[in-house]
Amino acid sequence: MITKLEYTMQNIFQLSNIENECFKRNAWSIPALRGEFENDFSHFFGYVMDDKIVGYTCVRIMYEEAQVCNIAVLPEYQRQGIGSQLVQKLVDFATESGCQVAELEVNTANEKAVGLYLKNGFVVAGVRPNFYRTSTYPTRDAFTMLKQLNQ
Ligand SMILES: CC(C)(COP(=O)(O)OP(=O)(O)OC[C@H]1O[C@@H](n2cnc3c(N)ncnc32)[C@H](O)[C@@H]1OP(=O)(O)O)[C@@H](O)C(=O)NCCC(=O)NCCS
DSSP states (O other), rough: EEOOOOOHHHEEEEEHHHHHHHHGGOOOHHHHHHHHOOOTTTTEEEEEEEEEEEEEEEEEEETTTEEEEEEEEEEGGGTTSOOOOOOOHHHHHHHHHOOOEEEEEEETTTTTHHHHHHOOOOEEEEEEETOOOOSSOOOEEEEEEEOOOOO
8 A cells, every 4th residue: 555654753764774775875864864754845655565664755846847756665575566556656646736747867777767667657858977976886877757747
């Protein structure tokens, strides 16, 4: 079940665990997660199984544009359609919030994530060389990907 996540320390600790499992040394820290929850533009959604958050996404609603901040699914729950359901949720939420477009950056070498976004209607709009300061991938370049909403 996908649910909107409130700003509680229990949720922060669960998201921190997902971050560490999925992003290792590039994981969002607990202060970074808290800061994002305190951002009025940010909204978090979690995929919950048996009271445990197994995947989450964060989206910033910036007037006509939705910025996808992050998405991650615990490794043992990946490739079961959870990521796609989270993308669909953020797309629906952004559309209901009046956004015209959803935008994100993703490492050009992150095949899983690029595949996820392509499967869910995003298109590559451009490449940002050296977008990431550090990377666990062989490149620091990012694709900018877009999805037009209300279509
Ligand atoms: C990217 C991620 C969120 C996908 O979540 P998921 O629950 O596995 O996604 P889904 O099961 O809905 O898969 C959707 C599509 O993503 C792509 N995909 C997912 N896992 C993949 C893999 N291991 N290899 C290649 N493509 C993959 C495929 O196109 C897949 O569609 P298909 O199963 O019909 O081939 C997950 O792999 C993850 O958490 N990765 C680490 C964190 C990360 O990189 N986040 C993105 C930051 S921008």
